[in-house]
Amino acid sequence: MFWQKLIARIGTTAVTLIGVAVIVFVVIRVVPGNPVAMMLPPGATEADVARLTALYGLDKSIPAQFLIWVQGVLQGDFGTSITTRQPVLDLVLGRLPATLELSIMALVMAVIIGGIAALTGTRLRGTKAEGAIDVANGMALSVPDFLWGLALILLFGVLVPVFHISGRVTPSLDLPFTTGFYLFESLFRLRFDLWADIVSHMLMPALALAIPLAAIIGQLLKQSLKETMHLDYVTLSRTKGYGENHVITREALPNAILPTLTLVGVQFTFLIGGTVIVERLFSYEGLGNMAIDAVINRDLPLIQGIVILFAVIFTAVNLVVDLLYTVLNPRLRHG
Amino acid sequence: MKLNRRSLLKLSAAGAALSLTGLPAFAAIDELVIAYNVNLPSWDPTVGPSAVNPTIQGIYQSVFDQYILQQPDLSPAPGLLTEWGWNDDRTQVWMTVREGVKWHDGSDFTAEDVAWSLARVANPDTGSPIQFVWGTLKNHRVEGNKVIADVAQFDPTIFKWMYFLTGYVLPKAYYEKVGAEGFEAAPVGTGPYMVEKFERNAYVRLKANEAYWGGAPEFKTVTIKFVTDSAARVAEVESGNAHVTLEMPYEEYDRLKNGPLAGVATPVSDIGMIFLNDIDVMLDPNVRKAAALAIDKQTIIDRLLSGYGVAIDTLQTPEYEAYDASIKVGYDPEKAKELLAASGYSPENPVKFKIQTTKGFKPKDYEMVQAIVGLWRKVGIEAEIEVYEIAKHYELRAADQLAPAAFYNWGNSVGDPTTSTGFAMFGPSPHSVWDGADLIEKIAPLWGEADEAKRIAGWKEVDRYIAENALVIPLLQYVQPILHAPGVKVVPHASGALLPHLMTRG
Numbered sequence: 001m002f003w004q005k006l007i008a009r010i011g012t013t014a015v016t017l018i019g020v021a022v023i024v025f026v027v028i029r030v031v032p033g034n035p036v037a038m039m040l041p042p043g044a045t046e047a048d049v050a051r052l053t054a055l056y057g058l059d060k061s062i063p064a065q066f067l068i069w070v071q072g073v074l075q076g077d078f079g080t081s082i083t084t085r086q087p088v089l090d091l092v093l094g095r096l097p098a099t100l101e102l103s104i105m106a107l108v109m110a111v112i113i114g115g116i117a118a119l120t121g122t123r124l125r126g127t128k129a130e131g132a133i134d135v136a137n138g139m140a141l142s143v144p145d146f147l148w149g150l151a152l153i154l155l156f157g158v159l160v161p162v163f164h165i166s167g168r169v170t171p172s173l174d175l176p177f178t179t180g181f182y183l184f185e186s187l188f189r190l191r192f193d194l195w196a197d198i199v200s201h202m203l204m205p206a207l208a209l210a211i212p213l214a215a216i217i218g219q220l221l222k223q224s225l226k227e228t229m230h231l232d233y234v235t236l237s238r239t240k241g242y243g244e245n246h247v248i249t250r251e252a253l254p255n256a257i258l259p260t261l262t263l264v265g266v267q268f269t270f271l272i273g274g275t276v277i278v279e280r281l282f283s284y285e286g287l288g289n290m291a292i293d294a295v296i297n298r299d300l301p302l303i304q305g306i307v308i309l310f311a312v313i314f315t316a317v318n319l320v321v322d323l324l325y326t327v328l329n330p331r332l333r334h335g
Numbered sequence: 336m337k338l339n340r341r342s343l344l345k346l347s348a349a350g351a352a353l354s355l356t357g358l359p360a361f362a363a364i365d366e367l368v369i370a371y372n373v374n375l376p377s378w379d380p381t382v383g384p385s386a387v388n389p390t391i392q393g394i395y396q397s398v399f400d401q402y403i404l405q406q407p408d409l410s411p412a413p414g415l416l417t418e419w420g421w422n423d424d425r426t427q428v429w430m431t432v433r434e435g436v437k438w439h440d441g442s443d444f445t446a447e448d449v450a451w452s453l454a455r456v457a458n459p460d461t462g463s464p465i466q467f468v469w470g471t472l473k474n475h476r477v478e479g480n481k482v483i484a485d486v487a488q489f490d491p492t493i494f495k496w497m498y499f500l501t502g503y504v505l506p507k508a509y510y511e512k513v514g515a516e517g518f519e520a521a522p523v524g525t526g527p528y529m530v531e532k533f534e535r536n537a538y539v540r541l542k543a544n545e546a547y548w549g550g551a552p553e554f555k556t557v558t559i560k561f562v563t564d565s566a567a568r569v570a571e572v573e574s575g576n577a578h579v580t581l582e583m584p585y586e587e588y589d590r591l592k593n594g595p596l597a598g599v600a601t602p603v604s605d606i607g608m609i610f611l612n613d614i615d616v617m618l619d620p621n622v623r624k625a626a627a628l629a630i631d632k633q634t635i636i637d638r639l640l641s642g643y644g645v646a647i648d649t650l651q652t653p654e655y656e657a658y659d660a661s662i663k664v665g666y667d668p669e670k671a672k673e674l675l676a677a678s679g680y681s682p683e684n685p686v687k688f689k690i691q692t693t694k695g696f697k698p699k700d701y702e703m704v705q706a707i708v709g710l711w712r713k714v715g716i717e718a719e720i721e722v723y724e725i726a727k728h729y730e731l732r733a734a735d736q737l738a739p740a741a742f743y744n745w746g747n748s749v750g751d752p753t754t755s756t757g758f759a760m761f762g763p764s765p766h767s768v769w770d771g772a773d774l775i776e777k778i779a780p781l782w783g784e785a786d787e788a789k790r791i792a793g794w795k796e797v798d799r800y801i802a803e804n805a806l807v808i809p810l811l812q813y814v815q816p817i818l819h820a821p822g823v824k825v826v827p828h829a830s831g832a833l834l835p836h837l838m839t840r841g
Contacts, residue, residue, distance in 0.1 A: 032724070032730050035384065037729040038384060040387075083377060084377050085516075150566055153566065153567060166560055166576070171540045171558045171560070172556075283560065283567060290535075290536055297376070
């Protein structure tokens with residue numbers, strides 16, 4: 001049963017990706033903005049326009065261009081970036097680790113902050129402290145991530161300059177890394193000096209991404225805990241003499257966490273989407289930053305590559321969350 | 336964890352430890368850090384979209400040399416070419432190549448490199464966006480330390496392009512050995528700096544070329560961080576993370592330049608203008624002239640740009656060769672009303688058209704257009720604003736489908752009238768907007784005019800004709816704000832290129 005569901009889900013994921021590829025390919029070619037028009041200086045002639053249009057394969061019909069692109073993709077060739085003149089696959093895979101590390105760090109921060117807020121709010125329910133946590137949650141939720149980023153830059157970049165404002169690592173450092181996962185590889189190599197430098201660069205963008213998500217997690221988990229705390233089995237554990245902390249963390253939390261887990265999965269995909277603006281703000285060398293440049297320059301092959309990769313990540317995360325939910329929820333696990 | 340004094344101290348210690356991981360300070364500047372406003376997509380300065388992006392030419396000029404050096408006031412000076420010119424009947428060009436220059440990889444720079452570089456960008460197959468200029472020369476050949484080429488089509492500006500977009504010399508032997516991909520990975524030039532490390536979308540770290548023919552740069556290591564957000568750039572320099580940055584809001588510039596930072600703001604070769612399309616109501620000269628006369632440029636500059644801008648009346652700035660201070664289009668709203676009245680329009684019965692503009696692409700672009708629309712309303716012009724992306728502007732302009740009025744900016748770092756009035760106003764060019772036959776007739780003979788004085792005088796006459804007939808509305812010359820640490824002396828370049836080799840300790 002489980003495997004049937006898994007295969008069916010992978011099938012629908014593949015169809016989704018094909019749909020995304022078609023839509024993206026067509027949309028970016030019909031929206032205004034022609035890469036050749038952007039690169040030609042004013043003195044160029046019609047012949048120059050025609051020459052460069054043909055050079056970049058844009059003189060063919062959209063279906064013909066799509067077929068050529070698909071043929072390339074099936075052979076692992078996503079085309080060549082117009083602006084960087086590098087293979088698209090190399091570019092996006094080269095930037096993917098930076099974005100994944102940032103997203104994972106933001107997710108971990110959001111879970112920790114949101115979890116602590118929910119547990120503390122539940123423990124202190126009915127007190128002024130709960131009200132303060134609710135107000136803080138509301139504030140965190142009402143400000144978008146890029147504005148948090150600006151506030152953090154002002155606070156920890158200018159007023160109390162303890163963290164780096166831009167980039168992923170200090171340029172003067174020699175990096176011994178063989179993968180793009182600098183944060184993890186520095187730990188693996190026991191290079192704590194590099195790790196501290198990388199964290200110092202990542203903290204602000206990760207926190208900017210984490211704050212709104214932490215508020216969502218905090219609110220939902222607290223609400224779930226509140227409902228669970230009124231269930232009979234929780235009352236029973238209280239009558240058995242367990243303390244409130246034990247009741248919340250050991251009895252109520254395991255059941256209350258399931259809706260939050262689903263939400264975290266869904267929100268994680270939004271968080272990755274949020275990296276586009278936040279990476280730009282912090283000049284973080286990830287996929288999002290590259291995506292904005294690609295759009296500005298109408299670098300069609302690069303836009304396609306990035307969107308497809310984002311789509312793969314989104315569908316993969318949703319797939320993993322669904323499977324995890326199935327595994328953790330006994331009612332689903334047993335069919 | 337309980338939040339008590341001890342835990343707070345621990346957190347502070349952790350913060351302090353993180354802060355010691357490499358944040359630079361203003362005290363002693365060993366390594367110059369520049370927060371740059373755009374990313375560098377590609378290292379080849381001669382092909383692809385990056386090659387014609389004016390905002391990254393400063394980085395290219397740090398690593399590569401142009402054929403001819405351009406000085407901060409835009410005037411040419413001997414560079415890799417020490418002398419240049421045409422033969423008497425203008426059928427050939429000749430260039431004398433500097434001797435004793437080395438490429439960054441240690442090999443000798445030769446006349447072969449110059450001939451190959453010129454031939455390469457003249458070849459349509461390379462994807463050179465300026466092939467229409469370089470293709471006017473053919474049969475490039477080397478004679479000793481001279482390069483000779485035949486003139487396929489006489490272009491009086493050909494040597495000016497040698498210090499303009501794509502006018503860079505690349506190493507023949509190295510490029511042929513490593514190919515385009517290898518060159519991207521490890522670019523080699525003859526410029527004042529060598530590329531030590533490059534992370535796309537992040538930074539480039541440059542090392543001084545001690546053997547540079549123009550003298551070794553003062554800062555031995557320069558890191559250019561690509562910080563595209565202006566708030567983050569200001570924060571970088573305000574916090575001491577960077578020593579120099581550029582292109583920030585003028586309010587921020589004013590706030591910081593007399594505080595912990597120093598600043599320099601000078602006019603650059605970039606102008607704001609309104610294209611008028613020869614369609615609909617713009618075919619009525621009274622409407623065009625009224626639109627031009629109703630704009631109080633100086634007030635707009637003072638109020639919206641904090642005074643940072645130079646009002647202009649033609650597409651030439653005072654630094655350009657064909658600048659003529661006697662051509663004036665004043666602010667005269669009463670005259671504007673008269674002209675409109677002659678065509679049957681008034682504030683109660685306004686003439687209506689659309690004006691397109693970008694929003695945030697240039698400083699206060701949208702706000703300027705809003706102010707202009709407000710001024711127009713007072714004299715009897717009702718303009719509807721449409722915001723578009725710059726990419727859409729290019730596409731619409733190429734298809735000659737711009738609205739009757741469209742705000743745009745125009746760079747011309749060589750200062751020649753051909754690359755300002757010429758390309759912007761010559762009808763047959765796919766990028767011009769006004770296509771009137773009268774103007775085409777006036778401009779056409781100037782393209783191939785060999786007598787330089789006559790050529791410049793001709794362009795001045797064209798500019799006068801354009802101003803008198805309001806075929807375009809020039810607004811202002813932009814001023815580029817640069818903030819820097821007090822320990823750095825920055826020499827601004829009128830082209831807008833921020834050049835680290837011109838920076839010294841000061």
